[in-house]
Every structure is written in C-alpha cells, then in structure tokens.
Amino acid sequence: MATLQLKNLHAEVVEADEKILNGVDLEVESGEIHALMGPNGSGKSTTAKVIAGHPAYEVTEGEVLIHLDDDEFGDEVEIPDDKRTWNLLELEPNERAALGVFLGFQYPAEIEGVTMVNFLRQALNAKLGEREELFEDDDEEEEEEEEAGYDTSPMEGPADEGEVGVAEFQQILSEKMEQLDMDEKFAQRYLNAGFSGGEKKQNEVLQAAILEPSIAVLDEIDSGLDIDRLQDVSNGINALRDEQGTGILQITHYQRILDYVEPDHVHVMLDGEIAKSGGAELAEKLEDKGYDWVREEVYEAA
Amino acid sequence: MSSEQDQLQETNTEERFAFKKEERSAVRSEKGLTEEVVRLISEDKGEPEWMLDRRLRALEHYQNMPMPTDWPGQPDLSELDVGEIVPYIRPDVDKRAGADSWDDLPEDIQDTFEKLGIPEAERKALSGVGAQYESEVVYQNMQEQWEQKGVVFMNMDEAVQEHPDLVKEHFMTSCVPPSDNKFAALHGAVWSGGSFVYVPEDVTVEMPVQAYFRMNSEGMGQFEHTLIIAEPGSEVHYIEGCSAPKYGTHNLHSGGVEVFVKEDAHVQYSTVQNWSKNTFNLNTKRALVEAGGRMEWVSGSMGSKATMLYPCSILKGRGASANHISIAFAGEGQDIDTGAKVYHNAPRTKSTIESKSISKDGGRTNYRGLVHISDGAEHSSTSVECDALMFDNESTSDTMPYMEIDENKVDVAHEATVGKIGDEDVFYLQSRGLDDDDAKQMIVSGFIEPLTEELPIEYAVEMNRLIELEMEGSLG
Numbered sequence: 124m125a126t127l128q129l130k131n132l133h134a135e136v137v138e139a140d141e142k143i144l145n146g147v148d149l150e151v152e153s154g155e156i157h158a159l160m161g162p163n164g165s166g167k168s169t170t171a172k173v174i175a176g177h178p179a180y181e182v183t184e185g186e187v188l189i190h191l192d193d194d195e196f197g198d199e200v201e202i203p204d205d206k207r208t209w210n211l212l213e214l215e216p217n218e219r220a221a222l223g224v225f226l227g228f229q230y231p232a233e234i235e236g237v238t239m240v241n242f243l244r245q246a247l248n249a250k251l252g253e254r255e256e257l258f259e260d261d262d263e264e265e266e267e268e269e270e271a272g273y274d275t276s277p278m279e280g281p282a283d284e285g286e287v288g289v290a291e292f293q294q295i296l297s298e299k300m301e302q303l304d305m306d307e308k309f310a311q312r313y314l315n316a317g318f319s320g321g322e323k324k325q326n327e328v329l330q331a332a333i334l335e336p337s338i339a340v341l342d343e344i345d346s347g348l349d350i351d352r353l354q355d356v357s358n359g360i361n362a363l364r365d366e367q368g369t370g371i372l373q374i375t376h377y378q379r380i381l382d383y384v385e386p387d388h389v390h391v392m393l394d395g396e397i398a399k400s401g402g403a404e405l406a407e408k409l410e411d412k413g414y415d416w417v418r419e420e421v422y423e424a425a
Numbered sequence: 426m427s428s429e430q431d432q433l434q435e436t437n438t439e440e441r442f443a444f445k446k447e448e449r450s451a452v453r454s455e456k457g458l459t460e461e462v463v464r465l466i467s468e469d470k471g472e473p474e475w476m477l478d479r480r481l482r483a484l485e486h487y488q489n490m491p492m493p494t495d496w497p498g499q500p501d502l503s504e505l506d507v508g509e510i511v512p513y514i515r516p517d518v519d520k521r522a523g524a525d526s527w528d529d530l531p532e533d534i535q536d537t538f539e540k541l542g543i544p545e546a547e548r549k550a551l552s553g554v555g556a557q558y559e560s561e562v563v564y565q566n567m568q569e570q571w572e573q574k575g576v577v578f579m580n581m582d583e584a585v586q587e588h589p590d591l592v593k594e595h596f597m598t599s600c601v602p603p604s605d606n607k608f609a610a611l612h613g614a615v616w617s618g619g620s621f622v623y624v625p626e627d628v629t630v631e632m633p634v635q636a637y638f639r640m641n642s643e644g645m646g647q648f649e650h651t652l653i654i655a656e657p658g659s660e661v662h663y664i665e666g667c668s669a670p671k672y673g674t675h676n677l678h679s680g681g682v683e684v685f686v687k688e689d690a691h692v693q694y695s696t697v698q699n700w701s702k703n704t705f706n707l708n709t710k711r712a713l714v715e716a717g718g719r720m721e722w723v724s725g726s727m728g729s730k731a732t733m734l735y736p737c738s739i740l741k742g743r744g745a746s747a748n749h750i751s752i753a754f755a756g757e758g759q760d761i762d763t764g765a766k767v768y769h770n771a772p773r774t775k776s777t778i779e780s781k782s783i784s785k786d787g788g789r790t791n792y793r794g795l796v797h798i799s800d801g802a803e804h805s806s807t808s809v810e811c812d813a814l815m816f817d818n819e820s821t822s823d824t825m826p827y828m829e830i831d832e833n834k835v836d837v838a839h840e841a842t843v844g845k846i847g848d849e850d851v852f853y854l855q856s857r858g859l860d861d862d863d864a865k866q867m868i869v870s871g872f873i874e875p876l877t878e879e880l881p882i883e884y885a886v887e888m889n890r891l892i893e894l895e896m897e898g899s900l901g
Contacts, residue, residue, distance in 0.1 A: 175856045178848060216855035217864075225856075232853035236871025242857075245867070250858030313871070330857060 125223055125337035126190040127151045127174070127370065133184035134173050143169045145395035146185065153337055153370040156360075158381055158406055160374075161392035162414050167374045168229065170392070171342045174372075175226035176216035187211040189222055195337060196223070202258055221253035223337030225369075227327040227344050234314040239326075242314050243333055244292040248285025250334060299332045303359050321352035328359035331369070339363060340372045345380035357383030378410035391417050458507060460484060463614050470582055470617075475593060483603035483613025490607040498791060498823055500731035500760040505677065505705045507611070571630060576661075577623035578634050581650045584621035591623060595652055600683040601711050609709040612648055612681040619649035619680070620665070624690075627658040633695075633881060635664045647678040647704075655690035657715075662693040664884065677705050678729075684712035686720050688742065693721040695880055697888050700728035702759065708734045716742025716771070722749045723879045725888050726763055727895065735793060737766035740774035740805075749778040752876045752888075754895055755788030755820070764794040764825075769802040769835075780811040781873055784820035785896070791823040796837070798830045806836035813843040814872050816865070866893050 127150070134144040143166050151157050161167050173180050174187055189209050193202045211219050234242070287295070296310055303325060315323055324344050331339045341360065345353060361384060363369040373384060381389075381403065389405040390397045391414065398421045399405070409417075463484050467477040492502060571578060577588065585592050597603055603613035622634055655661055678700060686692050692712065700706050706729040712720040722736040738747030749765035767776040782790035792811040813822035824841045846868055854864035870877070870889050877885035 175852075177852055215860065216852060217858050217860045220856055220858040228853060228856075232847065232850040234850060234854070234868060234871050236874030237867055242854075242867070245863070246854075246857040246859055249860065249863060253858060253860070334857065 124192040124368075125153045125195050125370065127224070127338040127372070128188040128190065129170070129174070129185070130188065131185040132170070132173065132182065132187060134169060134180045134182045137179055137181045142183075143180070143395050144173065147392075147395070147397055149372075149390065149397060151338055151370045151372050153368045154364060155388065156364060156371045156373060156384060156386045158373045158375060158386040158389045159392060160376070160389060160406065160409055161398075163376075165392040166395040167392050168342055169395075171226055171340045171372075171374055174211065174219075174224060174340055176211070176214065176219050182212050189224065189338070191222070191337070196254060200254060200258055206258055217249065217253060218257060220334070220336075221250050221257055223335075225331050225334060225336030225339040227324075227331060227339060227341035229343040229346060231315050231323050231327060233316045233318075235316050237314050238311050239314055240293065240296060240310040243296060243330065244285070244287060244289065246330075247287055247292070247333060251286050295333065299329055302362060303329050303332065304355050305329060320347035321349065321356075324348060324356050325352065325359070328356055328363070331363055332359065332367075335367050336369055338370045338372065340374070342374045343376065344373070345375055345377065353380060354383060356380075360384045378406050381406050393418055393421065458484065458487065458611070458614065466615060466617065470585075472585060473589065475589075476585055476596075479597060479603075480614050480616075483597070483610050486603045487607060487610035487614055490610060492607060496793075498762075498825065500733060500762050502705065502707075502731065504730075507677070574628045574630075575625040576628060576630055577621065579621050581619035581621045581652060582617070584652070588621065588623070591654065592621070592652070595654060595683065595685060596650075597681070597683070600685065600713050601681055601709050605709060608679045608707040609681060612650070612679045612709065616648045616650040616681060620651045620653075620663070622651075622653040622661065622663055624653075624655045624659040624661045626656040628656075629660040630662070633662040633664045647680070649680050651680070651682040651694075653682075653684045653692060653694065655684070655686050655692045655718075657688040657690055659687070660691040662695065664881065665694075665696040665698075676703050678708070680708045680710075682708070682710035682736075684710075684720060686712055686714040686718035686745075688715045689717040690715075691719045691721075693723065694736075695723040695884065697725040697880070697884050697891070698727065699891055700732075702728060702730055702756075704729045706732040706734065710734070710736040712736075712738045712747070714738055714740050714742065714745040714747060717744045718742065719745070720747045721879075722747070722751070722765070723876060724751045724763075725873075725876060725891075726751065726753045726761055727891050729759065729761065731760045732763055734763045735766050735795075737768070738776065739768045739770060740776065740802075741770050743771045744773045744775075745771060746775040748776070749780075750876050750879060751780050752873050753780075753782040753790050754892060755782070755784045755790045756895055757786040757788060759788045760791075761789070762791045762793055764792045766795045767797070767807065769796070769798040769805040769807065769832075772801065772803045772805065774802055774805045776807045778807070778809040778811075779875060780809075781876065782811070782813045782822055783816070783869060783872065783892070784813070784822050785816035787817075787819040789821045789823070791825060792841075794826045796826075796828050796830075798832050798835050798837070800831040802832050803834040805832070806838075808838040809840070811841045812872070813841075814869070815843070815845045817845075862897065866896055869896065 129147050129149040132144050132147040135142045147170055159167050159170065169180060173182060187210070189211055191202055191207050193207065195202065209222055211224065297307065300307060300309060305325060315326060318326060327344060344356060348356060357380060360371060364371055373380070373386065386403055386406065389401055389403060391399045391409065393414065399417050460481065463480045464477065467480055493499065494502065579587070597613050601609050603610040624630060651665065653663055682694065684692055684694060714720045720738050724736065726732050726734060736749060740747060747767055751763055751765065753761040753763050755761040761782065764780060765778045767778065769776065776796065778794060780792045782792065784790045790813060794809060796807050796809065798805055798807065809826055811824050811826065815822055822843055826839055828837060828839065830837060846865060850868055851861065851864045854867055855861060859867060869892055873892065877888055880888065
C-alpha cells in the first residue's frame, strides 16, 4: 500500500510569479481511483506537474508526501521504518518516479532517434537502480561509490546493463503491448515521434503498465481520443488498478472517461483549491450542471 | 616493428614542453617553417627526390599565402603559432623519448581510456606501446586477405617507396593541390604518415578498412595524409578513428585526405575523431568522383580548440553522387566550424548533406557549406539539412549555407533547425526515472542517431560514449 498526500499545497509559476495553487489537500491510496475535475485554468495540470517535480513551478507552502508500506515494492526491496514516508518536494523527478509516482502527460515529449524499446528498458532499469539507492543504508552507501566506466570493450557493443536484460524486457514489453492492443511495431518506433494523439495516450498508459507505479497521475489522458481508443486507454487504466494495485488520480474535463474508469472519489478544483469532493455521482452532476453551482455553493459558504 | 617506433608519442604535458625546447635547439632553426626543416623530414624518411620537390613547392605556396582570417564568423586562429609546430614534426626522427608505459600517460588520458572501457591490452596498444605488435598482427592478416585481390593498404610513407607511380600520379596533384589553401600547403610541406588505400577495378572490400590502432601505433601524428584510390566498379569503406589516444599530444592537426572515386566505384570514408582541447584542427579532405561513382563522408568531430573542416566532393562525371553526414560537438571554449562542399560539375549528379551539431557550456558550432551547381549540370539535385542542438543560452550555433546555382533544371532543398534541449523533454524522461544527465544523454544520442547508424557498432558505441563523457564534463 502507498498513499500520496497533498497538504495545503501552494505553488506558483517560477518565471511569471503567478500563483496557481492556493492550498490543495488531497489523498490518494493505492487501488483507488480519484477523478480531479474542474474548468480550464483551475490548477489541475499544475497539481499534476508539481507532484512530479516540474521545474517551472515553485512550491511556496505545503507538502507532498508519499507513505509506503514495507512491502510496497515486493519482497526484494526492504523499506526501513524510517524511510516509509518521503517528502517528494525534496526529491528530483527521477527519485519521485523511483518511489512509485508516475505522471501521464497530456502532451508527451517526442524524442527522435530513441526507440521505445530502448527507452523503456533504460527507464525501468534506472528506476530500479534509483530505488535501490534510496532505500540503501546510509552506511553502505560509501562503499558503493560510483564505479565509473564500462565493463565491456567498445568493440563489443553496448552492454546488457541493468537488472532487466534485453531479452527479458522484450518479453515484458510484448505482453503489455498485447494487453493494450498495441501493434508490436511500436517497440521499434521513436518515442512518441510521429505518434497520433491517441497513440501517445496509449503509450502513456503502456509506460505506466511497465514502470508499475504506486500512484499514477494521469493528466487529461482522455483528451483527443475517439471512442475506440478511449476504451483501450480506459481498459489499460483499469488494469493498472486491478492488476498492479496502482492508485489513480485521473485529471479530466469530462464525465466521458468516467463511464469506463469508475472513480471512487471525485474532486472539483476551482481557483487552485479543491472546492468540493464526493463520489461518482458528483461527476454526473457536473456533467449535467457544469461548474457554476459549485462555485456558488463555495462562495456562499464563504 | 622497430623499437624506435615503439617509443611513440610524447604525451606527458611537462615532458612535451621540455621536449619541444630540446628539439628547437637541435634544429637551430629560426621560428617558422624553413626549407631546412622540410629537407630534414624528407631525408629522415629516405624519400625520393620528387617527393622532396613537392614538399618544397608546397612550402613555397605556404609562405606566399596569407592566413585565412576574413571569413565571416570564422574561428579565431590568432593563438596559432605555426612556428611552434616544427618541433612537433620531429618526433618522427629519432628522439621519441616519451611514454612507454601506461602509467606515463597523463591522468586524464588514462581516465578517458578507463571510461571508454578499453581493456588493458588495448590500452597498451593505444598508448603506443603494444600497438605495434597488436595492430601489426591485425594489419597483416587483413593485408593477406586483400592482397590476393590486389588491394593495397599501407602506411603512406611506405607507399611513397613501394608504389611510387600511383603516389606520384595522385598525391596532391589533381585532388588537393598545395595551392588550394594555406593549410593544404602546410600539409604538403610537412606531411607524415597516414594511410594509402588502393582498390583495383571491380574489387569489393567487404569489411571496412580500418586505421584504428594504426593511427597511433605508427605515429601518424598531426599531418597524416590519406590517399584512397578506388578503381572503376570497386567498393571500399575506410574508417579512421580512435580518438582518445590523440589526446594532449599536439596543438596543430592539419591532415589531408584525397579520395579518387573512379567510374561506378563507391567509397565511404568514416571518421570519429576526438582532439585535445588545445588543438587547432585544420584539414583538407576532398574526393573526385567520376561518372556513376558514389562518395560518402561520415564524420564525427569532437574535441579541439578550433576546427575548420569541410569535406569536399567534386562530382565530375554524369550521375556521380555524394552523401555528407557530419556531427560536431562543442563545449566550453571550443569553436567547431565544419560543414561540406559539393561541386556538381556534370548532369544528373546528386548530393545530400546532413549536418548535426551540439553545443554546450558556451561552445560554438557553425555549419559552413557550399553547394555549387555548374551551368550544364542539369537534372542535378541537392538537399542540405542542418540541425543544431544547444544545451544552454550561453552556447551558440550558426548556419552558413552558401548555394551557387548556375543551372535552372535542378532540384535544391535546404532545411535548418536550431533548438535548445527542451526542458519539457528532459522533464518527461526524468519523470520516467532517468536522472538529469541520462535524460540529456538520451536526447543527444537520439539526435545523432542518423550518424551512428552509418558506423560499425564499435565506432557508434565509441561515439556515444565520447559524447556521454563530454556531457559529464569528465573530458578535460
């Protein structure tokens, strides 16, 4: 089990000095699906990026914590008692990833020249390596001082570095791609380069499936999808929860995806705060009535 | 191999300077390049009279030509004191006292080898000790295999003795005459070592001809000459590489490469070079391509203080073609000015130029290109693509693509992109678990992928590793 906890989170854009988050409180546990809804500009994407550590945002107040149970990463990684809670704001984005936080992008980067299969294997190995380092006893750390260099001669070509070898990874990738109904040819394509909108979204879910995060924040993963692709992507998200126990924070504008990915909790964000929370029925009400009634309710109360 | 040759280059910095003084007093020459020095080199090599004459004529050109200083945006050569180069030539003579063990190598070079993962035996070879033996074996084996087909691959110095007719005809005559530019003239006067490759008609050399260890082992130094003659219908891939060992040894590299691509022949010349950061790298590389011939230049330029290098293809015959692929990397204090020149002098000739550059920590890269299509070279086509990637706002990148088109019926395309390594791209990869360095490294390897895919795997790997080391800032 893992819990992601946002406590009174305030953040602004570094360059513009513009405040976007005004005290967000939110808690997502593994195995749960939360929908985060709200009009454009309300702070949903910022919340996602701040969780993952985007350098464009500065947190001015509050905390982002992750709590891990000792068996969160299986039997092989033992998590010491004093390392079960981490303040993500003190960590690099890749360290956050190693602790099990995944961000599914609305507009993923396109990286030319890097094949999917190479990228994903390197990412998986980097994550496993980083995780080991994070949970390593501080005393041991020094002995393991970086061993610079390479094990092989340049005449032999690239080494099969990392915990997951090429062959083993190929197997994992094929399985996951089949589950997501993705063409095997994807593996040899360059990362997101020339992918259609739908393919990119599918690719985000594929990456989550391979990296097996504790908590996945999916930023408008439903935008720009036709109905077939929406179903594929939704199936992938449900599988993340059902098979890996991932906790999902689903950011969306629309009720539509929630027909396929049924949320346990729905939160409405307005002006950089969670204005209202409820169950799945809240999303339906939003679909019917829009956001104005929430705004009225909140301001009246205030 | 003689033990004299075993004692290769001077690499320890302190010794290098000490050595320089010693040499100068031995030669007792005034500063600058003199006739005596040129005669001495020629004599040391036991050269025939005609080669000495060529050297002396080249020297005359050198002395009469001004330093190129007025190209727009050209690298600053004011720190280059050509008078200082003389002692550097002399290591070819008998005073090669220097590193004869791994431990004598400067730490940064050792470190580089270490990081490149070059095994002990190979290190010895690369540091110039075991190389003779090791590479000689490799070299002989290959030679035997090729000899049966009439292929020649040997040191350029030897070729002067053993294949005088071929050398006499082709060496710095029609392809790169010494009058071409000041550094070609300099090269013609003081050239030393290099490779000679001859491929007879209709012979295909299936495996690449590699001057990998040889460059170091035979002390090709900084004025090596490469002469490749591919007779009609033949095919060869020549690779020159292994960069690291050249580290810290010289401050001027002025190589010359001449390639003769006869009718329907196909030559690929690939090089991955990495120079010490105090090197001026000023080269002349040119191919003459006859009808139906195909020339491919693949080059990775790393290191150096300033590089000026524009491999040139002269498409002389109908249907001749050339591909130029180059990649440059400039870090702090470096100015890498590189590109391509293609002359379309016949109908239906075709060229493609793909240039990639990366600049970091205030380094500068420049693509300088010239495509000339002569009147009458109808139905010729050219396509130029330059992409520049910058790491930060301090680094710069320029593109200077000159096109001289004197014929109407041609197809010309040019495309240039300049971009900064995107924060969003880096963040995306970081969010997937890669650290900042690995993320940038991955973006750069992807960026240079079109080049690395043209190279045999060991060169591709080395290229990637060199760039990786550059990016870590661990190459000093």
